[in-house]
Amino acid sequence: MDFDQGERVMRLRERLRLLIDQHVPGWYRGPFKDDASVRATERFCRVLADERLLTIDWPAEWGGEDAGVWEQTAVREEMWAHDEPRGAQYMGLSWVGPAIMRHGTAEQKAMHLPLIGRGDVTWCQGFSEPEAGSDLASLKLAATPQDDGGWRLYGQKIWTSYASLAQWCFLAARTDTGQRRQKGLTVFLVPLDRRGVEVRPIAAMMGTHHLNEIFFDGVQVGPEDVLGEVDAGWDVIRTVLSFERIGIPRYARSDRLLAQLWPAVASEPPSAPLRLAHARTSVHCRVARLLAYRVLAIGEQAGELPAHEPALQRIASTLLDQEVAELAMEVAGADGLDDAPGALLDGRAEDHWRYARASTVAAGTTEIQRLIIARELAREPR
Amino acid sequence: MNRTLPPEAIAFAQATRSAMSRLGGVEMARRAEQALELRRLEVEPVLRELGLLDLAPLTDEVEAIAAAMAIREAGAVVCPWPLVAVVGCDVPGADALYVSAGAPARLEHLDLAGDAVAVTAHGAVLSVTADGPIAPTPLDPFGSRCLAVPREETGVADGHLALLLGAQWIFGALSTVTTLSIAYSRERRQFGRPIGDFGAVRWRLADMAVARAGLEELATFTLWRYVSGLMTAADVLALRVYALEAAEAILTHGHQVFAAIGLCDEHDMSIIDRHLQPVLRRPAGLAAAEQALAAALASDGFDALFPLEPLPRAVAVE
Numbered sequence: 274m275d276f277d278q279g280e281r282v283m284r285l286r287e288r289l290r291l292l293i294d295q296h297v298p299g300w301y302r303g304p305f306k307d308d309a310s311v312r313a314t315e316r317f318c319r320v321l322a323d324e325r326l327l328t329i330d331w332p333a334e335w336g337g338e339d340a341g342v343w344e345q346t347a348v349r350e351e352m353w354a355h356d357e358p359r360g361a362q363y364m365g366l367s368w369v370g371p372a373i374m375r376h377g378t379a380e381q382k383a384m385h386l387p388l389i390g391r392g393d394v395t396w397c398q399g400f401s402e403p404e405a406g407s408d409l410a411s412l413k414l415a416a417t418p419q420d421d422g423g424w425r426l427y428g429q430k431i432w433t434s435y436a437s438l439a440q441w442c443f444l445a446a447r448t449d450t451g452q453r454r455q456k457g458l459t460v461f462l463v464p465l466d467r468r469g470v471e472v473r474p475i476a477a478m479m480g481t482h483h484l485n486e487i488f489f490d491g492v493q494v495g496p497e498d499v500l501g502e503v504d505a506g507w508d509v510i511r512t513v514l515s516f517e518r519i520g521i522p523r524y525a526r527s528d529r530l531l532a533q534l535w536p537a538v539a540s541e542p543p544s545a546p547l548r549l550a551h552a553r554t555s556v557h558c559r560v561a562r563l564l565a566y567r568v569l570a571i572g573e574q575a576g577e578l579p580a581h582e583p584a585l586q587r588i589a590s591t592l593l594d595q596e597v598a599e600l601a602m603e604v605a606g607a608d609g610l611d612d613a614p615g616a617l618l619d620g621r622a623e624d625h626w627r628y629a630r631a632s633t634v635a636a637g638t639t640e641i642q643r644l645i646i647a648r649e650l651a652r653e654p655r
Numbered sequence: 656m657n658r659t660l661p662p663e664a665i666a667f668a669q670a671t672r673s674a675m676s677r678l679g680g681v682e683m684a685r686r687a688e689q690a691l692e693l694r695r696l697e698v699e700p701v702l703r704e705l706g707l708l709d710l711a712p713l714t715d716e717v718e719a720i721a722a723a724m725a726i727r728e729a730g731a732v733v734c735p736w737p738l739v740a741v742v743g744c745d746v747p748g749a750d751a752l753y754v755s756a757g758a759p760a761r762l763e764h765l766d767l768a769g770d771a772v773a774v775t776a777h778g779a780v781l782s783v784t785a786d787g788p789i790a791p792t793p794l795d796p797f798g799s800r801c802l803a804v805p806r807e808e809t810g811v812a813d814g815h816l817a818l819l820l821g822a823q824w825i826f827g828a829l830s831t832v833t834t835l836s837i838a839y840s841r842e843r844r845q846f847g848r849p850i851g852d853f854g855a856v857r858w859r860l861a862d863m864a865v866a867r868a869g870l871e872e873l874a875t876f877t878l879w880r881y882v883s884g885l886m887t888a889a890d891v892l893a894l895r896v897y898a899l900e901a902a903e904a905i906l907t908h909g910h911q912v913f914a915a916i917g918l919c920d921e922h923d924m925s926i927i928d929r930h931l932q933p934v935l936r937r938p939a940g941l942a943a944a945e946q947a948l949a950a951a952l953a954s955d956g957f958d959a960l961f962p963l964e965p966l967p968r969a970v971a972v973e
Contacts, residue, residue, distance in 0.1 A: 274720065275657045276879045343656050350960060525960055532961035539966050543949035552949040555957055556873075556893045562960070563872035570658045585868045588861070646864050647857035650837050 276566075278343045285344055289326070289351040296320045297358045300614055302624045304360035304435075305480030311438060314360025318392030321359065328366060328390045335374060335382075336390045342573050346566075350525035361435040365389040365396045368516040369443050373462075376501040376509050381462065385441075399430040399444035399463075399487060400510070406432075407641045409445075410454040410507070414489065416446040416461070422496055424448065426463070426489040436472045436485035439465055443513075449504050458506035461498045468492065478627045520583070520636050523590045524561040527597040530625060531555055533618055537604050547604055554596050561589040581649035584642040591632040591639060598622075598629035658875065660724065661717045667705075668724035672731075674701050680732045681831070681923040684930050687735035688796045691789055694767060698736050707738065712816060713745050716882040723823045723878050730827025733930035735797060737764035739824050743817030746772050746780055746809055754814035754821075754938045758803040759783060763933045765799050773803055776938065776947065778811035794932040814938075815891045819881055821934055822891075822898040826870050828931045829905045833863045835923060836912040850912070859908040866901040873897050880958075887955040892948040899941040902931065 296317050304314045321327040330345040331337025340348075349367075352359055359366065370389040373381055388394040405412040414428030426446055436442070442463045449457030465472065469492035475484040501509040531554060538551045564586035572578050601622035602609040612620035633639040678701055679686070687693045702708050705725070712719035722742050729738050737751055744752035750769030753762050758781060759773050765785040773781045781803040789799045837860055840851030850856050877894040880886040906928050910917045917924035956965040 274660055274875070274879050274882075276876055277883075278656050354960065528960040532959065532963060535963045539953060543953065544946050548949045549945045552945055552952055553896065555952065555959070555963065556897050556948070559876075559893060559957075559959065560869040560873050560897060563876050564869060566656065567658070567868070567872050570656065574659075581864070584861075585865050588865050589869060640858075643858045643861035644854075646861035647851070650860055650864060651841060651851060 278347070282343050282347045285347050286351055288324075289348065290355075292320060292324065292326075293317075293351070293355045293358060297355060300619070301356060301358060302621065303356040303480070303628070305483040306624075307481060311360060311482070314358055314362065315392070317358040318360070318362050322391050327359070327362070327392055328370075331366075331370065331390065332374070335370075335386050342569050346522070346569060350522045353522050354525040354529040356526070359392070361395045361397075361438055362389075362392045364398065364435065365394065366392075368513050369396045369398075371516050372443070372509060372513050373500065375512055376460075378497075380497065381500065385462070394441060395435055395439040396441045396443055397433050397436040397439040397465075397485075397487075398513075399433060399442045401432045402429060403431050407638055409510070410458075412445055412447065412458070414444070414446045415450060416448045416459060416494065418448070419493075424461075424494050426461070426469070426492040426494060428489055430487040430489075431475075431485075433472075433485045433487055434483055436465070436487050437474050437482050441465060442470075442487065443500075445506055445510060448506075452504070455507040457504050458510070459503050460500040460506040460509040461494050462500055463492065463494060463498060467494075479631055480627070520587060520590075522562075522565060523594045523632060524558055524565060526625065527554075527558050527593050528562065530597050530601055530618075530621065531558055533621070534601060534604050537617070547600070550600050550603070554593070554600055557589070557593050557596060561586065561593045564589050579649055581646040584637075584645040584649075587637065588639055588642050588646075594625075594629040594632040598626040602626050661720055663717050664721040664724050667721040668728055671705060671707065671725040671728040674705050675728055675732045675734060677701070678732070678734070681926050684733045684735050685920065685926050688791065688926075688930075691766075691797070694735050694764070694797075698734065699767075702736060702738070708741055710742060712742060712820075719882050720878060723820060723874075726820050726823045727827035727830070727874075730824030731831045733828055733927050735764070735930075737768050739817055739820045739934070740764070740768055740771065743814075743820040744772075745816045746774070746812050748809070749806075752812070752814060752817050753783065754817050755781075755803075756938045756943065759801055759937070761795060761798045762801050762937070763795060763797045765789075765801055772806055772809070772812075774812045774814035774817075778813060780806045780809040780812050782806040794929055794936075796930060798933060813888065815886065815888065816881070818891045818895055819877060819886070822870075822874050822877070822894045824934055825898045825902055825931065826867075826874050828927050828934075829870065829901055830867055832905050832909040832924065832927055833860075833867045836860060836863060836909045840912055856912060859911055863905045863908045866904045870898055870901040885958075887951070889948065889951040889955040889957050892944060892951050893957070895944045896941065896948050899935060899944055902935050903941070906931075 298313055301310055301313050304310050328337040329340040329348055333339050370386055373385050400409055402412050416424035416426055418424055442465055444461045444463045445458055447457055448459040469490045471488040473486045477484045538547050541548045568582050568586050571582055605617040605622040608617050609622040612623050707725050710718045710722040712722045726738055740751040740753050746752055749772040751771040753773045755773040755775055757775055771783050773783045783801045783803045786800040786802045789797055840856055841849050843850045873894055877890050880890050909924055913924050916922050919925055952963055953966040957963040
């Protein structure tokens with residue numbers, strides 16, 4: 274039994290923090306804030322690529338370092354703790370690239386992986402639809418077969434992060450309308466400059482560029498755009514979901530915020546309400562991190578995970594996000610409404626609070642996570 | 656990073672589980688409440704045969720882990736014996752250690768504890784003796800009034816080992832409540848189907864599972880901090896706070912799942928809930944634990960991805 278992640282991981286964290294300190298502007302609060310923030314993420318990705326850290330978890334065959342699970346985790350934690358200075362790239366690096374490695378043709382790998390690995394392309398995920406949110410398998414976007422062996426895409430995606438910045442969409446569509454649920458789905462790799470694609474940003478509290486709609490009006494796609502097998506897209510989607518075992522390590526940003534709030538609350542007596550709330554939340558933060566490590570350790574040892582284990586940690590981590598957000602706003606008081614540098618935490622309180630509003634909704638609501646857990650519990654031996 | 660327990664500790668925990676099962680599980684606690692002498696006649700021989708009372712968690716890493724895992728198993732059936740006080744005693748010369756907010760007025764199983772001490776929040780060590788026979792109450796079924804006097808020959812102590820093991824005990828008991836609740840939700844039918852089919856019940860079960868898993872991980876992590884010589888007051892108080900939160904959540908949800916039957920002593924839910932209360936309320940409840948933690952964070956700091964730094968002493972002391 275040893276919870277120490279070792280020298281190698283510790284040195285990696287130090288290296289990442291130094292690079293962030295040197296290359297990420299102090300005003301940066303995440304890629305959704307404005308165009309200057311997007312440019313900052315692009316510059317930082319080039320720094321990481323030069324340092325061979327951008328694809329540290331990729332196999333050497335595709336320019337990676339074959340990093341182990343705890344090094345990968347350290348990268349994800351450090352990035353998220355510092356407002357994800359890879360910006361939109363985390364999506365391409367964390368799962369679009371790996372999904373293409375697993376399911377792509379030689380041509381697709383040669384075309385996409387070098388670009389993703391250098392951070393030169395932005396991807397978005399076209400899964401959710403107006404009528405297919407938590408119930409992903411009910412998606413309807415139609416891929417209508419054409420005489421030339423291709424398809425035309427008709428329909429709408431929604432809540433698509435980064436779509437207004439992205440060049441490519443990792444799109445799930447229904448190729449066989451006679452099939453239901455998970456059957457008859459196909460994943461397409463679709464360039465967003467293709468005729469018939471329209472991206473419309475949705476004004477939202479999380480910031481510019483975050484949420485978008487994408488409309489597909491007769492967009493032409495061919496067999497070369499299919500990832501995996503036609504009508505077997507659910508297998509690809511499952512791969513993607515398995516890459517996202519713990520999802521975003523939200524606890525890492527909460528952890529950093531609690532440390533940043535510490536000087537403000539520590540001047541109060543230990544019995545003061547905010548001091549007590551900070552103490553309590555620090556415990557919850559440790560628990561959320563340990564639950565994430567539990568998922569990673571089980572996955573590393575057993576290869577396969579019971580479905581409810583990631584759900585347990587997601588609930589802990591997303592509720593923590595909101596608890597820390599409330600605490601930060603309570604500590605900031607009325608100044609918490611200010612997003613300008615110079616406000617308490619340089620506006621980080623309000624930024625985290627807005628973003629945390631989505632944490633129990635995005636990537637599977639808390640309610641869905643609870644149902645996943647309960648379903649698995651019902652299978653426990655009596 | 657390795658969460659795997661030493662094989663000796665796993666084997667010892669399995670042996671303890673078998674022994675608890677032979678004693679009748681929670682039924683032993685139910686019977687002992689009616690006939691106090693069963694603790695000496697039936698429980699003690701089994702614990703001695705196991706070697707649980709002879710473990711040396713202070714000096715041996717594997718024995719410390721084995722003790723913690725065995726105490727989880729004993730807690731799972733609220734075994735009627737002062738195991739946490741005896742195994743968690745780290746005051747030289749004493750047989751058992753109770754952590755107490757101040758001079759205790761009542762303690763549980765004091766008649767079995769030998770030369771017992773109470774350690775206060777300020778580190779003072781008191782000798783404690785029973786002031787009369789066990790005077791059971793529903794929530795303190797093995798409690799008796801006690802007398803406490805300063806123990807002159809002993810210096811200060813912190814009671815951290817007892818708090819650490821107490822949290823393992825609480826985890827065991829809460830784990831049983833969770834498992835029983837899941838099983839009952841599949842057996843009990845209302846409106847023509849198992850109550851576990853209803854969303855409201857499912858959500859309660861899911862929240863119980865989150866609390867159980869969180870406590871399991873934190874209890875194991877804190878145990879690792881202890882055997883690695885890293886455990887601070889803040890670490891053990893953080894565990895205490897989370898154990899009490901988890902208890903509140905799991906016991907509340909459990910009772911809602913069981914409804915009326917969970918309030919009856921014929922059901923294990925009621926026995927576990929009542930017998931767990933002394934461990935949850937002594938040395939003090941959640942509010943006091945949070946205050947102690949808040950003070951400890953200032954003096955110890957707190958290990959994290961972005962650690963909380965200890966405050967200068969002048970600021971840390973209120």
